[in-house]
Amino acid sequence: MSDNAAVKILICQGTGGISAGARQVEAEFSRLIAEKGLSATIGKRCDVVKTGCRGLCANDVLVDIITPELGRVTYDFVVPEDVEAIIDEHIIKQEPILKKKAKEYYNTFVDQQMRVVMTGCGQIDPEKLSAYLEEDGFKAIEKCVKEMTPAAVIDEVKKSGLRGRGGGGFPTGMKWSFCAASPGNKKYLICNADEGDPGAFMDRSILEGDPYCIIEGMMIAAYAIGCYAGYVYVRAEYPLAIERLQKALDTCYEKGYLGKNIQGWGFDFDLRIKKGAGAFVCGEETALMASIEGERGMPRPRPPFPAVKGLWGKPTNINNVETFANVRHIINKGSEWYASLGTETTKGTKIFAVTGKVKHTGLVEVPAGMSVRDVIYKVCGGIANNRKFKAVQAGGPSGGCIPSEVLDTPVDYDSLIKAGAMMGSGGLVVMDETTCMVDVARFFLSFTKMESCGKCVPCRIGLKAMLDILERITAGRGEMADIDTLLEMGATIKKASLCGLGQTAPNPILSTVKYFRHEYEAHIIDKRCPSNSCKELLLWRVVPEKCVKCGACLRACPSNAIAWEKGQVAELLQDKCTKCKSCYDACRFMAIE
Amino acid sequence: MSNAPAAEEIPAEEIDLTQANEIIDKFLTLPGNLMPVLQGIQDAYGFVPRPTIDLVAERLNVYPSQIYGVLTFYAQFHLKPRGRYIIRVCVGTACHVQGAERIVETFFGRLGIGHAETTPDLRYTFEKVACLGACGMAPLAMVNDDTFGKMTVQKVDEIVETYNQRPMK
Numbered sequence: 202m203s204d205n206a207a208v209k210i211l212i213c214q215g216t217g218g219i220s221a222g223a224r225q226v227e228a229e230f231s232r233l234i235a236e237k238g239l240s241a242t243i244g245k246r247c248d249v250v251k252t253g254c255r256g257l258c259a260n261d262v263l264v265d266i267i268t269p270e271l272g273r274v275t276y277d278f279v280v281p282e283d284v285e286a287i288i289d290e291h292i293i294k295q296e297p298i299l300k301k302k303a304k305e306y307y308n309t310f311v312d313q314q315m316r317v318v319m320t321g322c323g324q325i326d327p328e329k330l331s332a333y334l335e336e337d338g339f340k341a342i343e344k345c346v347k348e349m350t351p352a353a354v355i356d357e358v359k360k361s362g363l364r365g366r367g368g369g370g371f372p373t374g375m376k377w378s379f380c381a382a383s384p385g386n387k388k389y390l391i392c393n394a395d396e397g398d399p400g401a402f403m404d405r406s407i408l409e410g411d412p413y414c415i416i417e418g419m420m421i422a423a424y425a426i427g428c429y430a431g432y433v434y435v436r437a438e439y440p441l442a443i444e445r446l447q448k449a450l451d452t453c454y455e456k457g458y459l460g461k462n463i464q465g466w467g468f469d470f471d472l473r474i475k476k477g478a479g480a481f482v483c484g485e486e487t488a489l490m491a492s493i494e495g496e497r498g499m500p501r502p503r504p505p506f507p508a509v510k511g512l513w514g515k516p517t518n519i520n521n522v523e524t525f526a527n528v529r530h531i532i533n534k535g536s537e538w539y540a541s542l543g544t545e546t547t548k549g550t551k552i553f554a555v556t557g558k559v560k561h562t563g564l565v566e567v568p569a570g571m572s573v574r575d576v577i578y579k580v581c582g583g584i585a586n587n588r589k590f591k592a593v594q595a596g597g598p599s600g601g602c603i604p605s606e607v608l609d610t611p612v613d614y615d616s617l618i619k620a621g622a623m624m625g626s627g628g629l630v631v632m633d634e635t636t637c638m639v640d641v642a643r644f645f646l647s648f649t650k651m652e653s654c655g656k657c658v659p660c661r662i663g664l665k666a667m668l669d670i671l672e673r674i675t676a677g678r679g680e681m682a683d684i685d686t687l688l689e690m691g692a693t694i695k696k697a698s699l700c701g702l703g704q705t706a707p708n709p710i711l712s713t714v715k716y717f718r719h720e721y722e723a724h725i726i727d728k729r730c731p732s733n734s735c736k737e738l739l740l741w742r743v744v745p746e747k748c749v750k751c752g753a754c755l756r757a758c759p760s761n762a763i764a765w766e767k768g769q770v771a772e773l774l775q776d777k778c779t780k781c782k783s784c785y786d787a788c789r790f791m792a793i794e
Numbered sequence: 795m796s797n798a799p800a801a802e803e804i805p806a807e808e809i810d811l812t813q814a815n816e817i818i819d820k821f822l823t824l825p826g827n828l829m830p831v832l833q834g835i836q837d838a839y840g841f842v843p844r845p846t847i848d849l850v851a852e853r854l855n856v857y858p859s860q861i862y863g864v865l866t867f868y869a870q871f872h873l874k875p876r877g878r879y880i881i882r883v884c885v886g887t888a889c890h891v892q893g894a895e896r897i898v899e900t901f902f903g904r905l906g907i908g909h910a911e912t913t914p915d916l917r918y919t920f921e922k923v924a925c926l927g928a929c930g931m932a933p934l935a936m937v938n939d940d941t942f943g944k945m946t947v948q949k950v951d952e953i954v955e956t957y958n959q960r961p962m963k
Contacts (some may be wrong), residue, residue, distance in 0.1 A: 216928045220941030258930025399886030399925035437833075437870050438926055440939070473827075476833060479869030481924065495828030496860075497867040513825065556888035556929035563930050594887065628929075632888045644890050648924060654867070678860055759900060759947035781896040 207246040208292055211265040213323060215254030215409050216402075216441055221261035222280065227251060229281040233288055233783030242293060250332075253410015255323025256564040257310055260303065266291055277303040279698040306582055310561055313580040316541075317550045318526045319566045324412030327445050330452045332461070333413040339458060341532035342420045346466045353380060353423040357786075358528065361536035362548030367393060368519030368596065368625040369701075370547075370614040373528075376518060379508035381426045385514035390423050390431035391512065393518040395489060397436060397481040398597030398668070399648065401628035403552040404522035406564055408435065408442035411526070412449035416459070416472065418525030421532060423470045426518050431470065434489050436477040447474055448520045481652035485700045488517045488654065500700035521626070523552060543569035555581045557631035558588065567612070574608040577631060586789050588633040591732075596625025598645045599705030601712030602638065621712040623705075635785070637734030638717040638726055642710045643671040649706040660703030663694040667710065677752070679725040684714060733794060736780040745770045747792035757787035809885045811943055813838045814846045815929045818853050828854060828864060832871060841872040877919035879957050881905075883945075886925030889933040897933050900950040917962065 204648050210230055214223045230249050234240070240247045255263060260277040266287065267273045274297050276287065283301060290298050325332040326664050333339075345354050359374030380388060386687060393416060397403040408415065419431050435443050450472060453459040461469050464747060475493050482488045484499040490512045492498035513519025527549060531539045542549050547569040556562045560582035567576060573593060577583065584590050592602040601622035603610060610620045632641065650664040667690055691707030698704050723731050728767060730738045743754075748770045755765040762777035773784070773793070785793045817834035821827040831854065835846050842865055851858040865871040883901060885894045902908055905918055912919040928934055931943025935950075937957060942949060 216926075216941070217930050217943075220928055220931055220934075220943045242904070258928065261930075397924070398887045398889075400929055402925075402929055429955060438923070476830070476869075478829060478833065492829065493826050495826040495864070497863050499867075554929060556932060557891045562888070562932070585819060597887070628887065632891055636891050644887070652924075718914060757946070757948075759951075779899075781899065781947065782893060783896060786893055 202450045204586070207248055208243065208269075209265075209267040210247070210249045211252050211267070211324070212249065212252075213255055213261060213263040214251040215258070215333075215406055216259045216439075217254060217258030218263070219441070223251075223262045225281045226262050226264065226279055226284060229284040229509055230288070233285055238286065239288065239292065241794075247292070247656075250326050251328075253322040253327045254406040254564060255316075255410075256319070256406075256566075257307065257561055258564070259562045260307070263303070266297075268292065268295070270295055271297060272403070275303040275307055275325060276301050277307065280739050304563060310563075310565075310580060310582070312574075314566050315550055315568050316566050317530050318407065318414075318523060318552060319410070319564070321414060322406055325411065327410050327412055329408040330449070330456060330458075332411065337533060338413055339417055339464075339721075341529035342417050342424065343464070343466070345421055345424050345531055346468050351381065351425045351427060354421060354532070357536045358425070359536075361531045361539040362543075363524065363531060363539065364547065364614065365521060366523035366527070366551070366627070367794055368599070368623065370624060373520060373524055376520070377422060377426050377510065379506070380516050380518040383509055385516055386427070387515050388426060388428040388513055389436055389512040389517040390419055390426065390428040391486075391489065391493070391517060392419055392431065392433040392522060392525055393484065393486065393489060393519055394433055394435040394439075394442070394522045395477050395484040396439075396522070396626060397652075398599075398626045398628050399592075400556050400597060400630045403554055403564055403627055405439050406441070407444050407522055407526050408446050412442075412446045413453075414526050414529060415446070415522060416449060416453060418528040419472060420459075420463075420470055421528050422518065422520065422525065424468060428518070429469050429471060431472045431477045432512075433472065434475045434477060434483070434493060437479055437725075438568035443474060443476060450474065481648075482700070482702050485702060488700065489519070490517065497654070499656050500702075501558055502699060510769040523627075544611060544613045546615050551612060551627055553612070553627045553629050555629045555631065557593075557629075558585050558636070559583065559631045560585050569613045570611045571609050572609045573603055576612065576629065577608075581631075583633065584633050586633075588635065590790075591632050591634050592638065593637060594622075594630040594632065594641065594709070595628070596623040596708075597628050598649050599623065599701065599708055600625045600628075601708045602632075602716060604643070604716040606716075617770040621715055622710070626761075635692045635732055635734065637675075637730050637732040638713045638720045639671065639675055639730075640732075640734050642713045643668065643675055645709040646671060646706070649702060653702065653706075656701075657698045657703055658707065659694045659697040663690055664703075665707055666673045666690065667694075667707070671710070674721065674724050676737045677724065677728040677735075679721075681725055683725065684718070684721055687716060733785060734782075736782070739780060740775070741773050741780065741785065741793060743771050743773050744774060744792050744794055749790055749792070751790075753787045753789070754793060761782060809843045809845045811839065811845060814849055815853075818850065818858075822853075828856065828861070830908055832861070832865065833846040836871060841870070841875050844873075850880075875912070875916060877916050878923065878962050879917060879937050879960070880919045881953075882921045882923045882926070884926045884928075884932070884934040884936075885922045886932075888929035889925075894933040894945075896947060897935060897945045897950060900947045904950060904954045918957070 262279045264276045264279045363373045364370040483492045487501040490496040507517040552566045592604045607620045646668045655661045755763045762774045765771040839943045935942045
C-alpha cells in the first residue's frame with residue numbers, strides 16, 4: 202500500500218459478498234464516515250475500498266480495516282448494524298472489537314495458502330486502473346515490449362513450466378510457439394472464461410477481483426505470438442464479471458493501454474468481450490470458436506488444431522483465465538522463481554474452489570503438490586457438522602472421485618489422473634457420509650446428458666442410456682448386470698466421442714464404480730441406500746436413543762411432518778412426510794434415518 | 795425452451811420492430827454478429843419474438859432456420875414471453891450435495907409450474923440452472939438480480955410471499 206498514513210476499509214464485493222449484503226455494508230460505512238466527519242476526527246484520510254473475492258465466501262461479508270497503528274484486522278459476518286460499532290471502537294478508539302473479529306480459522310485459512318495469481322483479488326479495487334498500476338500493473342508487458350523479443354517471451358514461459366489451467370494441462374509456452382509458428386499475419390487470441398464446471402468459480406473471482414491482470418496476460422501472449430485482436434469469451438451467467446471486465450477494457454482504451462500503438466511502444470492490440478449464451482459445451486475450444494462466429498456451439502474435429510486453423514480459419518491461440526493471470530508474474534519475477542514452486546511436472550500454484558460439506562467453503566490457492574488431505578483439513582478446516590469424510594469430487598463433470606484411501610494424492614495434473622480424477626478447472630466438491638455416490642454419478646450424468654450438443658451418437662444416445670440405468674438403480678430397480686453394462690458403455694463413449702465433453706463424461710461413473718462398487722451393490726441387491734440419500738428407497742424415522750430432543754428437525758420441516766414438544770423425543774409422521782431430507786440434514790446427531 | 799402452458803403468443807402485428815432495427819444497425823459490420831444481435835433483442839423484448847427472427851434473417855442475410863438453430867441451442871434464448879420475476883435455482887454440484895433438489899421441488903409446489911415454465915399471469919418463470927458460481931453460499935437461488943444464499947425450504951415461502959407483493963411493472 203502506497204499511502205501509509207490513511208485508514209483503509211476493504212469490503213469484499215465478489216458475487217458471494219454481494220449476495221451476503223456487501224453493498225449495504227459499504228453504503229453504511231460511507232454514510233457514517235461522512236456523517237461523523239471521520240477523517241477530521243482522526244486526522245487521517247479514510248478510504249472505503251471495494252475489493253474482489255478473497256476466498257472465504259462462507260463467512261461474508263468480510264471487512265478488513267487497515268490503520269497505521271493496528272495494521273490489518275479482519276471482521277467476518279459483518280452486517281450494516283455492526284458498522285457504527287466498528288467505526289467507533291476500532292477506528293476512533295483504536296480498540297478492535299474482539300467479539301466480532303474473524304477467529305483463528307481465518308488466519309489458518311490465509312496462512313496455509315500461497316497467493317500468486319490471487320494477490321490482487323481481495324486487496325485492490327478491481328474497478329480502478331490506478332490501484333492496479335500501484336501493484337506494478339502493466340510493468341510486465343512493458344518489460345516484454347521494451348527488453349524482450351517475442352521468441353524470448355515464449356522461451357521464458359516455456360522455462361517456467363506453466364501448464365494450461367483449464368484442465369487439460371498442456372504446456373502454455375509450447376501452445377504459444379505453435380501458433381506463433383503458423384504462417385499468416387492475421388491471428389487471434391482468445392481467453393476462455395466460459396467456466397462451466399459446476400462447483401468451480403476461480404475464473405469468475407479473478408475476473409471480478411482483478412480484471413486488469415487478465416488484460417495484461419493477454420497482451421503479453423499477443424506480443425509473443427503476434428496477434429492484434431483478441432476475445433474474452435465470458436459465460437452469460439456471470440453478469441458482474443462481464444460488467445467489471447467491460448469497465449476495465451473501456452478504461453484501458455481511454456488511457457492508451459489497448460488499441461493502436463499502446464503507450465507509444467509501437468504495439469497494437471484490440472480486445473473485446475464475447476458473451477456466451479448458456480451452453481456448457483462452449484468451454485470446449487472448437488465449440489467456443491464456433492460460438493464466437495455466431496453459430497451453434499458444436500465442437501469441430503481436430504486436426505486442424507486451432508493454432509493452425511481456428512477462429513474464422515485463422516491461427517488462434519486459446520488459454521484459460523487462470524493461465525493468463527499467471528503470465529505477468531512469470532515475466533515480473535522470472536521463470537526460475539516460478540519453476541521453483543510446485544512439483545516436478547506441475548509448476549506454480551493452483552486455485553481450487555473447495556465446496557460442499559467442508560467447514561470453510563471458498564477459494565484457496567496453494568502450491569501444486571500439496572496433498573488433497575491438507576487442502577481439505579488444514580486449509581479448509583475439515584468436514585462440517587462432525588460428520589465422516591467420504592470422498593472428494595475433483596474436476597467437475599469430467600473428473601472423478603477421490604476416496605479417503607488416496608486422500609494423500611498431491612494436487613498436480615499427473616497424480617490426480619493416476620488417482621482416477623483430474624485437475625479439471627479446479628473444483629473440489631467435498632462429500633461426507635450422507636452423500637450417496639450413485640446419486641452423485643447420476644447427478645453428473647444428468648448434467649452432461651443435458652449439455653451434450655448432440656453431434657456424436659455415443660455421447661447423445663449413450664449418456665441418455667447410462668442415465669436411465671442409473672435412475673433405475675437409485676429407484677431400487679437395478680440389476681447386477683447393470684454395473685458391467687455401465688462400465689462397457691463408459692469405455693465406448695470415451696473412445697468414440699469427438700470432444701472433451703463426451704470423452705470425459707463417463708468418468709464420474711467409472712471412478713465411483715471403482716471405489717464405491719459396494720454402494721452400487723447395496724442399491725441393487727439390498728434395495729437400500731447406505732447414505733440415506735436416494736429417496737425412493739427410504740422411509741424416514743427418528744432413532745429414539747440418538748435423539749437429544751433439541752427440536753431442530755421440527756424447525757427444518759416444511760410440511761409439519763415432525764411432532765415434537767420440549768423435552769420429548771421427536772416423532773416423524775409418515776403420512777405428511779415428503780421425504781425432502783430437511784430434517785436429516787438439520788440433525789447434527791444422526792438421529793434420523 | 796419454454797413450453798409455458800397459458801402464456802399467450804403476442805400477435806405479430808403488436809411487435810414494434812424499431813428497437814430490433816436499431817440493435818441490428820449497431821452490430822451490422824461486426825464479424826460474428828448473429829449472437830450479439832439476438833442477445834440485444836432478447837434484452838430489449840424479454841424474449842425473441844418471431845417477427846424479429848424474420849427481420850434479422852433478411853438484414854444479416856442468413857436463413858431463419860439457421861437463426862432458429864442458434865436460438866434453440868443456447869439455454870439463454872427464449873421464444874416465448876417470460877415472467878416478470880425469473881426465479882433461478884442453482885443445481886450445480888455444490889448446491890446439489892447441499893440439498894438443492896428439495897428447494898426446486900418446493901418451488902414447483904408453491905408456484906404450480908415446472909422447469910422452464912411461466913405462470914399464466916406472467917409473474918414468474920422458474921428455471922433450474924447449472925452453477926451460478928457462488929458455491930460458497932450453496933444452495934443458491936436468484937430472483938432476477940437478487941441472490942439468496944444458504945437456501946432452506948422455509949426461505950422458499952418467504953421469497954414467494956415477498957414477490958407476490960411486488961408490482962408487475
